[in-house]
Amino acid sequence: MVLEVNEQYPISSVEIPLARNRAYEFLYYEKDKKAWNYFDEVKINKLVYVNPYTGKILGIYNEKYDLFPILKSVHWSLLLKADWGKYAVGIPVVLFIIMLITGIVLWWPKNKKARKGRFRFDWKNVKTWKRRNYDLHNILGFYASFIALLMSITGIYFAYPLVKKVFNVTLSGSMELPKEKEVKSPDSLLARNNSVFDLTAQETRRLYATSSSFRIPLNGKNKKGKTLKNIPVTVYGEEGRFAVRNQLAFDKYSGKLLLNKPHQKLNTAEKYAHANYDIHTGSYFGIAGKVIWFIAGLICTSLPVTGFLVWLGKRKKKGIKKAS
Structure with a gap:
């Protein structure tokens, strides 16, 4: 089967499912290390699906120009070369982490009385949209901020080696993950087939x-x-x-x-390294985690809008006071 597929597509690897009713997935991938953007760097990225019993090619999926791989590249590296584009993405993520932490500090109620209105909406006597907008930013932002922190920290784990080293030291006491034991095939006269x-x-x-x-x-x-x-x-x-x-x-x-x-x-650091992507996407916690992560992402998208409106309202209020 490998030979038949390889004649048409120089394959890189194959993913074999344990379920007997699923197709084998052959990856055909080529990369240009000198390129500076996604479309030039990824020369070829195709998946070839093959019937494991007959060897028949069931379909070919060109991932390079598909919507979701492109969106993933935007998210990962702004469609730039992955090795350094991820640093460009990481900078605003670090700023976002700072904003989240300072936002939680500002949100924190000073006394028990102030605490009552910080966890739930109470709009029975609220008539102005400004107050409702403030509550949307304040309350929804609080609940989403912890998940957003988790998303952000697991995100910069991919971007910055220093973050990985901090995790490694914290979890296992060493800055580097244990090096893979070098296992070399002994010299043999047998040709690989x-x-x-x-x-x-x-x-x-x-x-x-x-x-x-x-x-x-x-x-x-x-x-x-x-x-x-x-x-x-x-x-x-x-x-x-x-x-x-x-x-x-x-x-x-x-x-x-x-x-x-x-x-x-x-060890713990190695297990976390494998789990980081799942935590970042919420899939580590199953379908419920992915739904919660999605909702938190929508709330985070609204925070700049509601936050800007809060700032604008305060700015106008200051202007009125000065005029009077």
């Missing part, structure tokens, strides 16, 4: 039969383009989530298992 990938897939299914899927690189290279010394396999524990990941490594000539590092054996 597709049967090696079959053996790799079979052993992975046996070891992690209850997992969701696993990914195998097929081009012999890692994300940085360096030649792999073995066949690393990433096993995803749950569909749609990345938090639970198990790592395997196989001899690239014989298919023999060289390393089995289950999620349970990772």
